[in-house]
Amino acid sequence: MPPPTYQRIADDLRRAIVDGDLPPGAKVPSRHELARRYGVSDRVAVEAVRLLVAEGFVEARSGSGSYVRQRPERRRLTRSWYTTRSGGSPFRADMADAGIAGTWESSTERVPMTPAIAARLGAEPGEAAMRTAYTYLADGTPVMLSVSWEPANLTTGTAIMLPEEGPHAGKGVVERMAVIGQQITHAEETVAARPALASEAERLGIRPGGTVLTIARVYHTGQRPVETADIVIPVERYSLVYEIPVW
Numbered sequence: 001m002p003p004p005t006y007q008r009i010a011d012d013l014r015r016a017i018v019d020g021d022l023p024p025g026a027k028v029p030s031r032h033e034l035a036r037r038y039g040v041s042d043r044v045a046v047e048a049v050r051l052l053v054a055e056g057f058v059e060a061r062s063g064s065g066s067y068v069r070q071r072p073e074r075r076r077l078t079r080s081w082y083t084t085r086s087g088g089s090p091f092r093a094d095m096a097d098a099g100i101a102g103t104w105e106s107s108t109e110r111v112p113m114t115p116a117i118a119a120r121l122g123a124e125p126g127e128a129a130m131r132t133a134y135t136y137l138a139d140g141t142p143v144m145l146s147v148s149w150e151p152a153n154l155t156t157g158t159a160i161m162l163p164e165e166g167p168h169a170g171k172g173v174v175e176r177m178a179v180i181g182q183q184i185t186h187a188e189e190t191v192a193a194r195p196a197l198a199s200e201a202e203r204l205g206i207r208p209g210g211t212v213l214t215i216a217r218v219y220h221t222g223q224r225p226v227e228t229a230d231i232v233i234p235v236e237r238y239s240l241v242y243e244i245p246v247w
Helices: 005-019 031-038 042-055 090-097 115-121 173-179 198-204
Strands: 058-061 065-068 075-080 102-112 128-138 141-151 186-195 211-220 225-234 238-243
Touching: 005 031, 005 042, 031 042, 042 058, 042 065, 090 102, 115 141, 115 211, 115 225, 141 198, 173 211, 173 225, 198 225, 211 238, 225 238
Parallel strands: 075 238
Antiparallel strands: 058 065, 102 128, 128 141, 141 225, 186 211, 211 225
């Protein structure tokens, strides 16, 4: 079954925007022009443009028409399979490489694991975990969210129980776990995309329902998973770049 006509019109306009034929700031053909071009009613043409507005490709200006939306410059967020960096957060180091001040806000609490988190950590639902919620900022602007969980039975009573307090505050997971004899051997990351939740959109300053990339990460030692996190990145601001060593 072919898609509705308004979707086919939106597809053509979307492709023109992505390819640069309609650059940022360019005026989108009016509903009358689209109606004539595609042999449809004005109503169908309006629905096509409304869809692009909802997706964030186009903005409507009262009394002027619709224009291709100016989008923020997209920055690269590097995900390295192997790194020798030490002494601090990988996020802060990546931001410093780009000449940007990378900081974050966080809060930690002891909570029971949900079934999904327990499955990742090889635990039972309801077991205690130290849950830390982060808002990462680049030059003071929120750019990324993360919520991490560490098994409480692994870190309770140690110097790393609170990730953002104590002598090892602010260090990366690999460094922190090494303090208590947990040598991380590898990590898994599952990348997907979905609409932003309302709370996420508010914290990131993006439009409700805007697309975000999600990374479900799990750090492993040779014996067990020791940390998992859900990372949320707005696609308008960052593209993921994976550095993969080749032997």
